Amino acid sequence: MSIPVVNLADFLSGDPQLKQQFVQKLGRAYEDVGFVAVKNHGIPDELIEEIYSRVQQFFSMPADKKKKYEIPELAGQRGYTSFGKEHAKGSEAPDLKEFYQHGQTVGPDDPEKHEYPDNVQIEEIPDFTETFNQAYRAFEKSGKSLLQAIAIYLGLDEHYFDNQIRKGNSILRAIHYPPITHEPKSAIRAEQHEDINLITLLVGASADGLQILTKQGDWVGVTSLPEQIVVNVGDMLQRLTNNRLRSTTHRVVNPPRELWYTSRFSIPFFLHPKSKMSLACLESCIDEKHPRGYPDTSAGEYLDERLREIGLKK
Numbered sequence: 001m002s003i004p005v006v007n008l009a010d011f012l013s014g015d016p017q018l019k020q021q022f023v024q025k026l027g028r029a030y031e032d033v034g035f036v037a038v039k040n041h042g043i044p045d046e047l048i049e050e051i052y053s054r055v056q057q058f059f060s061m062p063a064d065k066k067k068k069y070e071i072p073e074l075a076g077q078r079g080y081t082s083f084g085k086e087h088a089k090g091s092e093a094p095d096l097k098e099f100y101q102h103g104q105t106v107g108p109d110d111p112e113k114h115e116y117p118d119n120v121q122i123e124e125i126p127d128f129t130e131t132f133n134q135a136y137r138a139f140e141k142s143g144k145s146l147l148q149a150i151a152i153y154l155g156l157d158e159h160y161f162d163n164q165i166r167k168g169n170s171i172l173r174a175i176h177y178p179p180i181t182h183e184p185k186s187a188i189r190a191e192q193h194e195d196i197n198l199i200t201l202l203v204g205a206s207a208d209g210l211q212i213l214t215k216q217g218d219w220v221g222v223t224s225l226p227e228q229i230v231v232n233v234g235d236m237l238q239r240l241t242n243n244r245l246r247s248t249t250h251r252v253v254n255p256p257r258e259l260w261y262t263s264r265f266s267i268p269f270f271l272h273p274k275s276k277m278s279l280a281c282l283e284s285c286i287d288e289k290h291p292r293g294y295p296d297t298s299a300g301e302y303l304d305e306r307l308r309e310i311g312l313k314k
């Protein structure tokens, strides 16, 4: 299925009409499907190529070398998480994937430094951290524009999210779904789930497999062109908007048998706000037909709860 396509250059064009059209198209798509493809997304092609090549290098290292970078105390939020650790909420079988996570960096004297453990330095790969830092900044920038459009759509101030996501707790995750060597019992590459964060920006996955669950209850494959990124709503934004914007269930299915020997790579950026952001439902999203659906919580508390549910936090 092709998801709605929006052009971020329209939003940034300076033309009020194009900007408003972008806002309406994005907002409606998020009420309806929860997923869009974004062109002119602002993440430079060379940077995407560079990060992919570092990521492939990393995952091709022997298991014992990768394991050096696994830090269970950090609940997988930094460094490497080995195959078989994470499972979707409500699922017993772990996903068929391994991943690496990179978080926010702030200066050593920053008052918020204690919020952000250091990223893991991968000794074997030159410029690994630098490439991840650059990609992280690029995703933050595109994500900020998209959230400005969402704020306008919701009738909020355009800059409503700016401060909440500045020095926020986003995670850049590189995932490797290894070749499948024998019939998996019940597991798939990524079992059905909803993302935890505000929005997720996903750069061109290296193979098919991503599917979303439609309102009609059908699984449909997501297709996007190589120059587009996929951006979807996560549970934090769904909760904040009292279910007005939809955090759509999605999964990554195993390839057909003749492609079992292939790896799949993908690099989602999970855009999180600062831990202290309130996720209390917006008053403008509550009315008689839509009574408040969730108790108040903060982004930090909510994340903690969700990390326990997926087996990353004990």
Ligand SMILES: O=C(O)CCC(=O)C(=O)O
Binding pocket: 175, 190, 195, 202, 205, 210, 250, 251, 252, 265, 266, 267, 268
């Ligand atoms: O690998 C993909 O294409 C999507 C991964 C995903 O949905 C996730 O990690 O939350």
Ligand SMILES: [Fe+2]
Binding pocket: 193, 194, 195, 250
């Ligand atoms: Fe996801």
